[in-house]
Amino acid sequence: xxxxxxxxxxxxxxxxxxxxxxxxxxxxxxxxxxxxxxxxxxxxxxxxxxxxxxxxxxxxxxxxxxxxxxxxxxxxxxxxxxxxxxxxxxxxxxxxxxxxxxxxxxxxxxxxxxxxxxxxxxxxxxxxxxxxxxxxxxxxxxxxxxxxxxxxxxxxxxxxxxxxxxxxxxxxxxxxxxxxxxxxxxxxxxxxxxxxxxxxxxxxxxxxxxxxxxxxxxxxxxxxxxxxxxxxxxxxxxxxxxxxxxxxxxxxxxxxxxxxxxxxxxxxxxxxxxxxxxxxxxxxxxxxxxxxxxxxxxxxxxxxxxxxxxxxxxxxxxxxxxxxxxxxxxxxxxxxxxxxxxxxxxxxxxxxxxxxxxxxxxxxxxxxxxxxxxxxxxxxxxxxxxxxxxxxxxxxxxxxxxxxxxxxxxxxxxxxxxxxxxxx
RNA sequence: AGAGAGUUGGCGGAGUGGUCGAACGCGGCGGUCUUGAAAACCGUUGACUGUAACAGGUCCGGGGGUUCGAAUCCCUCACUCUCUGCCA
Numbered sequence: 290x291x292x293x294x295x296x297x298x299x300x301x302x303x304x305x306x307x308x309x310x311x312x313x314x315x316x317x318x319x320x321x322x323x324x325x326x327x328x329x330x331x332x333x334x335x336x337x338x339x340x341x342x343x344x345x346x347x348x349x350x351x352x353x354x355x356x357x358x359x360x361x362x363x364x365x366x367x368x369x370x371x372x373x374x375x376x377x378x379x380x381x382x383x384x385x386x387x388x389x390x391x392x393x394x395x396x397x398x399x400x401x402x403x404x405x406x407x408x409x410x411x412x413x414x415x416x417x418x419x420x421x422x423x424x425x426x427x428x429x430x431x432x433x434x435x436x437x438x439x440x441x442x443x444x445x446x447x448x449x450x451x452x453x454x455x456x457x458x459x460x461x462x463x464x465x466x467x468x469x470x471x472x473x474x475x476x477x478x479x480x481x482x483x484x485x486x487x488x489x490x491x492x493x494x495x496x497x498x499x500x501x502x503x504x505x506x507x508x509x510x511x512x513x514x515x516x517x518x519x520x521x522x523x524x525x526x527x528x529x530x531x532x533x534x535x536x537x538x539x540x541x542x543x544x545x546x547x548x549x550x551x552x553x554x555x556x557x558x559x560x561x562x563x564x565x566x567x568x569x570x571x572x573x574x575x576x577x578x579x580x581x582x583x584x585x586x587x588x589x590x591x592x593x594x595x596x597x598x599x600x601x602x603x604x605x606x607x608x609x610x611x612x613x614x615x616x617x618x619x620x621x622x623x624x625x626x627x628x629x630x631x632x633x634x635x636x637x638x639x640x641x642x643x644x645x646x647x648x649x650x651x652x653x654x655x656x657x658x659x660x661x662x663x664x665x666x667x668x669x670x671x672x673x674x675x676x677x678x679x680x681x682x683x684x685x686x687x688x689x690x691x692x693x694x695x696x697x698x699x700x701x702x703x704x705x706x707x708x709x710x711x712x713x
Numbered sequence: 714a715g716a717g718a719g720u721u722g723g724c725g726g727a728g729u730g731g732u733c734g735a736a737c738g739c740g741g742c743g744g745u746c747u748u749g750a751a752a753a754c755c756g757u758u759g760a761c762u763g764u765a766a767c768a769g770g771u772c773c774g775g776g777g778g779u780u781c782g783a784a785u786c787c788c789u790c791a792c793u794c795u796c797u798g799c800c801a
Contacts (some may be wrong), residue, residue, distance in 0.1 A: 334763075337770040347782040351731035366781045373781085536760090667760080
């Protein structure tokens, strides 16, 4: 959520930023919002003034009662009934204005960083770099959805039977590959200084608002209505919300956490031609890295995260490229996002396997996540996160890129985790 | 799931209708003392909003009510703890 003070003081910047996201009627909406805020403050100060008068009369009555001046006290009481009536009207107005303002603020996405390219869709994303050779496969090479059947390692039919589409069952070497990747990713994160967290995978509504999934992505999360809990779409939600309503001592920064969780996404309305096999699932595993930093350090940290994630892809010997997302393709809450894509040889396309973002103060403002600066002033921190990494598409790429007529070779780094070197 | 108890500032913990944003203790910060440190002593120490700065306003789990006035009384919801039940 954007800060009102930023909207007030840097209005032009905000409008320009929203426009970069192709946000419709940015100038009008911001103006309307500022007007609303102006009205809110007006009503607020009128209300406060009445309140102040009423408070002082009440105090006076208290003193009179104590001194036994009953009659005088009674006459004061009569005075306040009118004040009370007015205050009630104003406080109702105030409540309505605040609610309206809050809803309007929820609807505004984050302001993109200046380096974010203009653009409408994925085609306008900027390729920052590309790494590794694109493999040439043997004749008869297959996409992963055929390979998993051939080697009987991931079973969509069984998942469909016990749950539904998009919930695969991992078996045999497929299951071990999952476990190996999770352990490898967690071990690497710990080596890089991240602290491992195992959070709950259901969160309450407040947490959903804290990181911005609600109200924006309501309907994309599975909702356990009996208890009003949400199944997390990413470990970002619980791990970042750990710090909701906190003022972090500056010496504890930066906070670097990692966690493995299953992730659940309804993906309502997004099924189409490109989502076969492991490309898009309702449930998948992911190791996430989350950092909370001082505002002045956050972009440095984003670069650090990006190169950490690239290091993982290099160790897995996967060809990849890094994209800087354009204004139209960025997530709602992000100020700058790098997407990492691996090349899936048999599908002949790039698959997004990671997304690393700096949210600046957007999440922190909702979370009330702050620190005290040198002057003792309370200020919002910056939050960042990145996938490191999401499993399914990594598995797809490993299977497709490393296939041979004799089986599928596993990346060397995984051998100790797997206990085998080849599938098949 | 049933019965009971509870939810107060960074922590512990008072406070049952009036000057309470809240005693006291701990912790933190500043100082005195000390070669330095500890101890002791003195002072200080919540958040949000608002203002040019003051002032003012709000916050004692959330919401609602009673009252001139609520941390304190009433209703309601959530959560925590204890016992019973069930259970990986």
